[in-house]
Structures are given as C-alpha cells and as structure tokens.
Amino acid sequence: MPLINVKNITVTYGKHKVIDNLSFSLEEGDFLCIVGPNGSGKSTLLKAILGEAKIHSGNIILDKELKRNFIGYLPQHNNIPEDFPATVNEIVYTGLLNQTHFVSSKYKKRADDALKTLGISSLKNDSYSNLSGGQRQKVLLARALCATSKLLILDEASNNLDYNSKSSFYALLKKINKTENLTIIMVTHDLDHKNLLGNKILSLDHDSPFFGSTDEYVRRIHAH
Amino acid sequence: MLTDFINMFQYDFIVRAFIAGILISVCAALLGTNLILRRQSMIGDGLSHVAFGATVIALSLGFTPLYFAIPTVLIASFLILRISNNKHINGDAAIAILSTSALAIGAVVNALSPGSNIDINSYLFGSILAINQTDIIIIAIVAIASILLYFTFYRQIFAITIDERFAKSVGIKTDLYNAILAAICSVIIVLGMHMMGALLISSLIIFPCISARLMSKSFKSIVIFSVAISVITFIFGLTASYSFNLPSGASIVCANLICFIICWVYNKLR
Numbered sequence: 001m002p003l004i005n006v007k008n009i010t011v012t013y014g015k016h017k018v019i020d021n022l023s024f025s026l027e028e029g030d031f032l033c034i035v036g037p038n039g040s041g042k043s044t045l046l047k048a049i050l051g052e053a054k055i056h057s058g059n060i061i062l063d064k065e066l067k068r069n070f071i072g073y074l075p076q077h078n079n080i081p082e083d084f085p086a087t088v089n090e091i092v093y094t095g096l097l098n099q100t101h102f103v104s105s106k107y108k109k110r111a112d113d114a115l116k117t118l119g120i121s122s123l124k125n126d127s128y129s130n131l132s133g134g135q136r137q138k139v140l141l142a143r144a145l146c147a148t149s150k151l152l153i154l155d156e157a158s159n160n161l162d163y164n165s166k167s168s169f170y171a172l173l174k175k176i177n178k179t180e181n182l183t184i185i186m187v188t189h190d191l192d193h194k195n196l197l198g199n200k201i202l203s204l205d206h207d208s209p210f211f212g213s214t215d216e217y218v219r220r221i222h223a224h
Numbered sequence: 225m226l227t228d229f230i231n232m233f234q235y236d237f238i239v240r241a242f243i244a245g246i247l248i249s250v251c252a253a254l255l256g257t258n259l260i261l262r263r264q265s266m267i268g269d270g271l272s273h274v275a276f277g278a279t280v281i282a283l284s285l286g287f288t289p290l291y292f293a294i295p296t297v298l299i300a301s302f303l304i305l306r307i308s309n310n311k312h313i314n315g316d317a318a319i320a321i322l323s324t325s326a327l328a329i330g331a332v333v334n335a336l337s338p339g340s341n342i343d344i345n346s347y348l349f350g351s352i353l354a355i356n357q358t359d360i361i362i363i364a365i366v367a368i369a370s371i372l373l374y375f376t377f378y379r380q381i382f383a384i385t386i387d388e389r390f391a392k393s394v395g396i397k398t399d400l401y402n403a404i405l406a407a408i409c410s411v412i413i414v415l416g417m418h419m420m421g422a423l424l425i426s427s428l429i430i431f432p433c434i435s436a437r438l439m440s441k442s443f444k445s446i447v448i449f450s451v452a453i454s455v456i457t458f459i460f461g462l463t464a465s466y467s468f469n470l471p472s473g474a475s476i477v478c479a480n481l482i483c484f485i486i487c488w489v490y491n492k493l494r
Contacts (some may be wrong), residue, residue, distance in 0.1 A: 107284060
C-alpha cells in the first residue's frame with residue numbers, strides 16, 4: 001500500500017480551480033520534488049496533504065500508520081520573527097508536542113538525536129536570533145524531524161539561503177531520506193541542484209504536467 | 225522607609241491590595257509575554273478601555289461592576305481576536321475604534337445619569353482603596369486558575385506564540401488556546417483595572433515583558449524575568465503610592481519605567 005495516495009483531487013479557490021483532477025501516489029522512502037510556476041498550486045497541494053485546505057472533490061488517502069499530526073512540516077516563509085527570544089532546544093521541542101504534553105527527558109532524547117543527525121548539537125542552548133540563515137533552517141528541520149518518522153513536507157524551505165547553504169541543505173535532506181528511510185515531499189524552484197534532488201518529480205505546470213522519475217523528467221526537458 | 229513598609233500592613237485594605245496586586249501582576253506578566261512576542265500588545269490596551277466603559281455603565285445603572293464588565297470584555301476580546309485574524313480588516317484601526325467607542329459611551333452614560341458621583345479619576349489612574357473582600361476572593365480564584373492553566377500548557381502556549389502554523393501542523397488546537405488566552409486576558413484586565421486604572425492596566429501587561437526581553441535569550445528566562453519584574457515593581461509602586469499618597473496605577477507604572485531604563489542601560493553596557 002502506498003504511503004500517500006492522491007486520487008483525482010480538485011481544490012478550488014473562489015471560482016478558480018487551483019488543482020484540477022490531480023492523481024499520484026508515493027511509496028515509503030520516496031523523495032518527491034514538486035515544481036511549477038507561481039500560482040500553479042504547489043503550496044495548496046501541501047496544505048491539502050496536511051489537511052489544512054478544503055478538497056472540493058477526490059481524496060487523499062494516507063497510510064494507516066501515518067497520522068496527519070505526525071507529518072514533519074517546514075513552512076515556506078520563516079514564520080518565526082528573527083528577534084524572537086528562544087533557544088534552539090525550546091524551538092525543537094515544539095516538534096514533540098504531537099507525542100507528549102509535557103516534554104520529559106525521554107522525549108528530549110529524540111530532539112538530541114535530531115540535532116545530532118543535522119550536525120547542530122553544539123547550538124542547542126544558543127539563542128535562535130543569533131544564528132545564521134542556514135543554521136536556522138537546520139533548526140526548523142530538526143523541529144520537523146521531531147514531529148515525524150515517516151513524512152517530511154518542505155515548502156520552498158531553502159528560498160532564503162545562498163547557493164552553498166542550499167547545496168548542503170539538499171545534501172542533508174538526501175542523507176536523511178536514505179538513512180532514516182524518511183519520505184520527503186519538497187516544493188522547489190531550483191532545478192540546478194539536479195543531482196541532489198529526489199527520485200520523483202511532480203510538475204504542476206499546466207502546459208507540461210508530469211509525474212514520474214527524476215531521470216525521465218530530465219530526459220524530457222533535454223528532448224525539448 | 226522600612227518601618228513605613230511594615231506599618232502599612234496594619235491596614236486591611238493594604239493587605240488586600242498587596243495580595244490582589246501580586247496575583248494580578250504575575251498573570252499580567254505571563255500573558256504579556258504571549259501578547260508582546262506575537263505583536264498584539266494593542267489588544268490589552270483596547271480591552272482596558274472596554275473594561276472602563278463597561279464598569280462606568282454598570283455603576284451608573286446600579287449593577288455590580290464586575291458581573292457586568294467581565295462578560296462585556298469577554299465578548300470584546302473574542303471580537304478583537306476575530307478582527308485581528310481577518311486579513312480584510314485593518315486590525316489596529318478596528319481595535320482603536322472599539323476601545324475609544326467604549327470609553328466614550330462610558331463617559332456619556334455617566335454624564336447622563338442623574339446624581340452620579342463616580343470618581344472617574346480613580347477608575348482612570350487606579351486606587352489602592354479599590355479592592356474589597358469579594359473582589360479579592362474572585363481575584364484569587366481567577367489568578368490561581370490562570371497561573372495553573374498557563375504552566376500546564378506552557379509548551380503549547382510557547383508553540384503557538386512562536387509559530388502558529390507549525391503548532392497547528394502538530395495537532396495543537398490553536399483556536400482553542402487563543403480563545404483561552406483571550407478569556408484570561410479579559411478577566412485579568414477587568415480585575416486589575418480598578419487598582420491600576422483603565423489607562424494604565426495595559427502597561428502591567430506590556431512593561432515587564434519588554435524589560436525582561438532586554439535581559440533574556442530564551443523564552444523560559446523571559447517568562448521568569450517578566451514575573452519577577454512585575455512583582456517587584458508592583459511592590460515598590462504600591463509602597464510609594466501609600467507613602468506619598470499617589471495614584472497606585474501611576475506609581476506602579478513609574479516603577480516599571482525606572483526598571484525598564486535600568487534593563488535598557490544594562491543591555492547597552494553588556
């Protein structure tokens with residue numbers, strides 16, 4: 001059974017169909033990149049998967065073991081004000097709140113592990129406002145990892161990073177996709193990091209809709 | 225000064241003012257961290273004006289002020305919450321309209337009611353004589369319940385304060401928490417207004433957090449410093465109010481202002 005099965009969904013915004021009769025499915029361990037121009041419904045699709053957007057018709061079936069609150073989510077714009085007084089640990093712990101009410105040491109271990117995986121253990125007591133853009137992105141990724149062991153959803157999460165930070169961020173995603181067998185869905189604009197992208201691509205471009213393997217997508221682009 | 229401080233406790237009204245004030249200061253500081261960090265400090269200010277209007281209307285019409293003001297301010301707080309969540313309405317302006325209207329209606333009703341002898345000044349700037357026996361019981365119950373609620377849901381409140389979208393994604397019922405926080409905020413404002421004055425109660429919510437922020441790098445330390453600053457400035461302010469016969473709210477705000485300047489200098493020199 002697929003981890004996510006999107007069946008003929010249509011999502012409307014007013015009278016405008018943002019997503020029109022879309023179907024695709026993902027297996028556990030897939031790494032899907034969603035591409036397409038602005039307004040093609042990328043963020044809306046993520047919202048639909050997260051259960052935040054109303055689906056007009058069709059449905060999204062999640063694997064029995066994957067509950068909605070257990071999706072690790074990294075939002076598009078950094079929602080945290082730059083000067084917010086909070087430590088890395090405090091922020092990462094909020095990712096545990098789908099599993100525990102009071103965050104006990106048993107759960108804190110999980111946050112420690114996430115920080116270790118991302119190589120930012122040394123920052124755990126630092127103030128978020130003193131971190132660089134790349135470090136902040138990793139903190140938010142650690143928070144998302146605390147919330148999930150199955151599915152990570154990233155909405156153009158690397159937008160405000162420079163080229164090098166972006167490359168290392170993608171490499172990190174690829175690594176956790178492999179080592180943790182974590183399914184990843186990522187909305188992205190840049191396809192210059194081809195070798196670092198996932199195994200599948202969904203294009204929401206109305207002129208050239210596509211769902212399939214990354215290799216096939218690249219071949220098609222070159223053929224044009 | 226010290227003998228003055230000890231002597232003042234022989235009066236029942238001072239003891240009541242201290243107990244009520246410390247409880248309200250703690251609650252206001254806790255709520256303040258949430259409102260300030262979400263950039264919603266205007267909400268406290270707006271609600272205090274509504275509380276004033278409701279209290280004056282109740283007194284003019286002969287109702288018990290608390291029983292009339294608490295429901296009115298609760299309704300106003302949910303309205304303000306709605307307004308500030310609505311992207312199509314200019315939130316700041318809407319809050320200003322709501323609060324100044326309430327203030328104006330209160331003043332008009334008071335002027336129209338024959339033989340009214342309400343001391344408007346004490347409601348605007350606060351009075352330590354204001355807390356009676358019934359008030360203190362209500363204040364104690366509400367304040368202790370609010371403090372317990374806050375610490376029971378400390379992580380959840382932090383999560384919605386820092387990033388509401390993410391909080392939603394991990395299944396935190398953000399609308400429910402926002403409603404609870406707004407409700408606590410309303411009740412604390414109504415209860416604290418009498419002592420602090422309608423024009424000054426919002427400073428009890430805003431000042432401690434702003435000062436604490438200058439000293440803190442984590443949310444936990446901001447909460448601890450806010451509460452400490454709030455209680456200490458209250459004690460200094462109320463003592464000064466008693467000793468020099470000053471309006472209580474005004475002297476507590478002045479104590480907060482001095483504390484803020486100290487924190488600011490400390491922050492610059494560090």
